[in-house]
Amino acid sequence: MNNKEKQAFDQIKTLLDSQSLGVLSTQKNDQPYASLVAFAATANLEQILFLTPNTTRKYDNLTNNAKVALLINNSLNQAADIYTAVAVTATGIAATVDGLEKQTLLELYLKKHPHLQVFSTAPSTALIRVTVDRYFMVSRFQNVIEVQVTS
Amino acid sequence: MTPILGIDSFIETGKNQVGGKAFCLARIHDQGVDVPETFCIPCRVYESYIAETCLEDKIRLEMNRKPFKQMRWEEIWDISLRIRNLFLTTPIPHITRKTLAELLQRHFNERSVAIRSSAPGEDDESTSFAGLHASYLNVIGADEILKHVKLVWASLYSDAALLYRKELGLDIHTSKMAVVLQELIPSDRSGVFFGINPSDATESVLESVYGLNQGLVDGDIEPDRWILQRSSGKILSHIEPVRNHYTIPDKKGVAFAPLPQASRQKPPLNDQEVHQIWKMGNKVEALFNRPQDMEWTFYKDRFIMLQTRPITSSGFKEADDKRTWYLSLHRSYENLKGLYDKIETHLIPEMISQTKLMGQVHLQGLSNPQLHQEITKRQAIYDHWVKVYWADFIPFAHGIRLFGQIYNDAVKPQDPYEFMALLENTGLKSVQRNNRLEALADMIRNDTDLKDSLESVIIPDLDHPFKVLLDNFILEFGDLSCSTGYGNECQYGDTGIIRLLLEFAKSPPRKRQASGPDIQTLQDCFLKSFPEEKYAFALDVLHLGRESYRLRDDDNIHLGRIETRLVEAVQEGQSRLADPDANPDGLAMLAALPALSLVSDTIPVSVEPSVLEKASTLWLKARQVVGHPAGPGIASGTARLINTPQDLMDFKQGDVLICPGVDPNMTFVIPLAAAVVEERGGMLIHGAIIAREYGLPCITGATDIMRLIEPGDHVIVDGYLGIITCKTREL
Numbered sequence: 001m002n003n004k005e006k007q008a009f010d011q012i013k014t015l016l017d018s019q020s021l022g023v024l025s026t027q028k029n030d031q032p033y034a035s036l037v038a039f040a041a042t043a044n045l046e047q048i049l050f051l052t053p054n055t056t057r058k059y060d061n062l063t064n065n066a067k068v069a070l071l072i073n074n075s076l077n078q079a080a081d082i083y084t085a086v087a088v089t090a091t092g093i094a095a096t097v098d099g100l101e102k103q104t105l106l107e108l109y110l111k112k113h114p115h116l117q118v119f120s121t122a123p124s125t126a127l128i129r130v131t132v133d134r135y136f137m138v139s140r141f142q143n144v145i146e147v148q149v150t151s
Numbered sequence: 152m153t154p155i156l157g158i159d160s161f162i163e164t165g166k167n168q169v170g171g172k173a174f175c176l177a178r179i180h181d182q183g184v185d186v187p188e189t190f191c192i193p194c195r196v197y198e199s200y201i202a203e204t205c206l207e208d209k210i211r212l213e214m215n216r217k218p219f220k221q222m223r224w225e226e227i228w229d230i231s232l233r234i235r236n237l238f239l240t241t242p243i244p245h246i247t248r249k250t251l252a253e254l255l256q257r258h259f260n261e262r263s264v265a266i267r268s269s270a271p272g273e274d275d276e277s278t279s280f281a282g283l284h285a286s287y288l289n290v291i292g293a294d295e296i297l298k299h300v301k302l303v304w305a306s307l308y309s310d311a312a313l314l315y316r317k318e319l320g321l322d323i324h325t326s327k328m329a330v331v332l333q334e335l336i337p338s339d340r341s342g343v344f345f346g347i348n349p350s351d352a353t354e355s356v357l358e359s360v361y362g363l364n365q366g367l368v369d370g371d372i373e374p375d376r377w378i379l380q381r382s383s384g385k386i387l388s389h390i391e392p393v394r395n396h397y398t399i400p401d402k403k404g405v406a407f408a409p410l411p412q413a414s415r416q417k418p419p420l421n422d423q424e425v426h427q428i429w430k431m432g433n434k435v436e437a438l439f440n441r442p443q444d445m446e447w448t449f450y451k452d453r454f455i456m457l458q459t460r461p462i463t464s465s466g467f468k469e470a471d472d473k474r475t476w477y478l479s480l481h482r483s484y485e486n487l488k489g490l491y492d493k494i495e496t497h498l499i500p501e502m503i504s505q506t507k508l509m510g511q512v513h514l515q516g517l518s519n520p521q522l523h524q525e526i527t528k529r530q531a532i533y534d535h536w537v538k539v540y541w542a543d544f545i546p547f548a549h550g551i552r553l554f555g556q557i558y559n560d561a562v563k564p565q566d567p568y569e570f571m572a573l574l575e576n577t578g579l580k581s582v583q584r585n586n587r588l589e590a591l592a593d594m595i596r597n598d599t600d601l602k603d604s605l606e607s608v609i610i611p612d613l614d615h616p617f618k619v620l621l622d623n624f625i626l627e628f629g630d631l632s633c634s635t636g637y638g639n640e641c642q643y644g645d646t647g648i649i650r651l652l653l654e655f656a657k658s659p660p661r662k663r664q665a666s667g668p669d670i671q672t673l674q675d676c677f678l679k680s681f682p683e684e685k686y687a688f689a690l691d692v693l694h695l696g697r698e699s700y701r702l703r704d705d706d707n708i709h710l711g712r713i714e715t716r717l718v719e720a721v722q723e724g725q726s727r728l729a730d731p732d733a734n735p736d737g738l739a740m741l742a743a744l745p746a747l748s749l750v751s752d753t754i755p756v757s758v759e760p761s762v763l764e765k766a767s768t769l770w771l772k773a774r775q776v777v778g779h780p781a782g783p784g785i786a787s788g789t790a791r792l793i794n795t796p797q798d799l800m801d802f803k804q805g806d807v808l809i810c811p812g813v814d815p816n817m818t819f820v821i822p823l824a825a826a827v828v829e830e831r832g833g834m835l836i837h838g839a840i841i842a843r844e845y846g847l848p849c850i851t852g853a854t855d856i857m858r859l860i861e862p863g864d865h866v867i868v869d870g871y872l873g874i875i876t877c878k879t880r881e882l
Binding site for chain 2: 079145
């Protein structure tokens with residue numbers, strides 16, 4: 001990783017670590033849909049995790065079409081946001097996590113969102129992992145870079 | 152709460168609201184020093200104006216297009232120009248305006264007013280903003296006063312003030328401005344007094360002129376100058392200038408007038424008055440506990456203090472950096488007119504004549520010692536003209552800014568760059584050169600045999616019309632492959648230009664398209680904004696702007712030709728040094744020449760992308776890069792990154808020219824380009840000027856673009872918004 005790449009990686013990681021919620025974008029039958037989710041990212045940024053009841057529209061959508069996008073930003077609903085806010089869109093493939101892997105990833109997730117412990121144990125709650133293909137980071141209004149995290 | 156305060160309430164209101172200048176005036180007034188009738192519009196009026204009109208958010212957006220630290224001074228000028236126009240086109244909210252107008256009418260009626268900046272922090276012990284913010288003299292009537300109050304507010308964002316705050320690390324976003332309004336004293340004599348001479352702490356300095364102070368402060372009128380012993384006020388020396396002009400109030404603003412004969416022979420102050428001012432300086436210094444920089448005036452022998460500020464240790468006079476030079480680029484109209492005459496009638500003809508003389512020397516016929524002498528001579532000529540370039544040519548380019556400011560003040564256009572349309576198509580040398588290239592390309596288009604032989608790298612005979620024209624071109628403009636801003640490489644000769652011409656010939660000639668609205672309409676609109684008696688001035692300023700625009704490009708072409716002559720001589724020397732059969736007499740002398748021994752170091756090595764720390768395609772890719780919109784339009788094409796002269800010679804029709812900075816000697820490829828993108832910022836830079844001439848989309852100040860874009864990337868250049876979009880893999 002060269003300096004520029006490291007700088008971009010660190011900027012994205014800082015944003016993801018600082019934010020609890022992101023907007024998940026799914027679609028079914030050509031109809032896009034957006035949902036607010038509490039997320040956590042792995043240290044290498046290759047995976048983003050969130051919990052969802054399996055009765056929700058987003059769950060239905062992503063099991064039908066696994067291609068998703070997740071928007072995370074630090075805007076403060078002020079005029080200055082336009083040049084101070086950073087927004088990151090992650091695109092990737094969503095899948096339910098089961099088996100042995102679930103315990104490890106859930107621990108990581110609950111470290112960030114300990115208050116969701118009870119929610120996570122419900123039989124109807126699914127742990128979703130988004131395997132990220134690319135991040136798109138927008139800063140200072142219109143500067144955009146793309147970062148690919150999986151080869 | 153009243154939006155206009157009288158001087159008696161300044162101290163109670165506090166420096167934070169009335170600003171440094173008003174506060175100092177109130178303190179000396181309190182001590183019985185005579186000052187003009189003075190009022191102040193406090194900072195809170197400025198603050199509510201920018202908040203209520205949302206100007207605050209627009210300013211912040213301008214200031215944050217890119218990190219301030221990354222901005223070049225030319226970009227800061229542009230920001231300043233745009234912000235100034237925002238103030239000009241944003242009215243003061245109705246109720247505030249009505250109250251202000253009523254109070255102004257009551258206080259001043261139809262009297263002439265001097266309007267001065269008074270920012271908090273301005274003129275305090277550690278920071279002096281002397282000369283950075285605006286002042287206006289002889290403004291009459293509420294409407295005009297309010298217009299100029301807005302300009303004083305806008306000067307909080309003058310390029311000089313922004314640069315200074317950047318240097319001092321002051322927070323630009325929390326800056327605010329109060330405005331001092333004073334009755335204009337119709338001065339008989341005026342001047343400045345420095346309690347301590349910046350170059351000798353045992354001395355004080357006094358300067359004085361007849362009439363108003365403006366000509367002295369702007370550096371247009373040479374003052375009488377006294378050096379005084381700081382401790383006793385004893386006159387150590389008095390330097391008398393040639394006194395022929397003075398500044399007087401005009402119908403609007405001020406003007407220069409011939410000085411009456413009697414005054415020409417007599418200094419504006421007698422010894423007694425000099426001593427009186429020195430004593431006043433001591434009094435004020437004692438009050439503020441620091442040596443002062445005072446502006447004062449005499450009206451009917453009554454001494455009146457106009458303003459006073461402490462002399463700071465961080466003042467510009469002591470700054471040993473380029474900032475002082477940047478600030479010296481602010482030239483008055485009079486100063487620029489003088490500079491124009493010098494450039495047009497002396498400097499450029501001299502450059503042309505020296506280039507011609509050098510071209511007449513047959514380098515191959517010189518002995519080694521003679522060649523040594525010739526290279527040394529050419530190096531000295533080139534070095535001389537580089538100095539002239541910085542001392543005279545660059546400052547003259549600011550005629551464009553001066554015209555822009557006068558145009559914007561008069562017309563108040565929504566687009567702060569509307570004035571540029573009036574400057575285009577002035578017959579730039581680079582456009583003339585490109586037209587000659589087009590003529591050569593046209594010969595290729597119309598002659599298949601010629602095209603075939605050129606494609607087979609067969610150069611036509613010396614008497615072939617194409618070869619004659621080509622040789623004439625090279626004689627006049629030099630070998631394009633060696634004057635590209637990269638120094639001293641001319642490795643292509645005819646073949647480089649021919650490759651380029653074959654590329655030109657592939658498509659029909661590009662017609663230059665002037666951008667923007669009808670020029671005659673704009674010109675009429677500009678002239679009509681002046682009263683009839685000012686038409687001549689308006690036309691003069693327009694002429695100055697046009698000439699400044701033209702010479703901004705042309706002077707580089709002339710300098711490029713001189714550089715080419717130097718390079719030719721250096722190359723002759725290099726080839727002799729590399730030739731084992733060369734005559735050994737004087738060869739050692741040649742080898743010792745710095746131009747020859749350093750030549751390999753001065754050519755930038757073609758850097759491989761990997762060495763440039765390129766972003767790998769897998770990991771990081773720019774999708775959008777934001778710069779400053781500098782030429783309207785949208786175009787797309789293959790990114791051609793210019794790192795070496797060869798990149799220019801390989802330029803193809805429809806490529807997007809991307810480079811750190813466009814040198815006028817590189818702009819021969821512009822007719823082939825789809826768009827121009829420069830890392831360097833600013834509307835006055837060559838890339839922007841030539842792109843506008845050809846109606847091409849142009850973006851400047853695209854930070855890091857050379858690292859973020861790969862050669863061959865498909866890019867879209869949005870010259871309206873200043874956004875470069877790089878085509879990346881589909882989702």
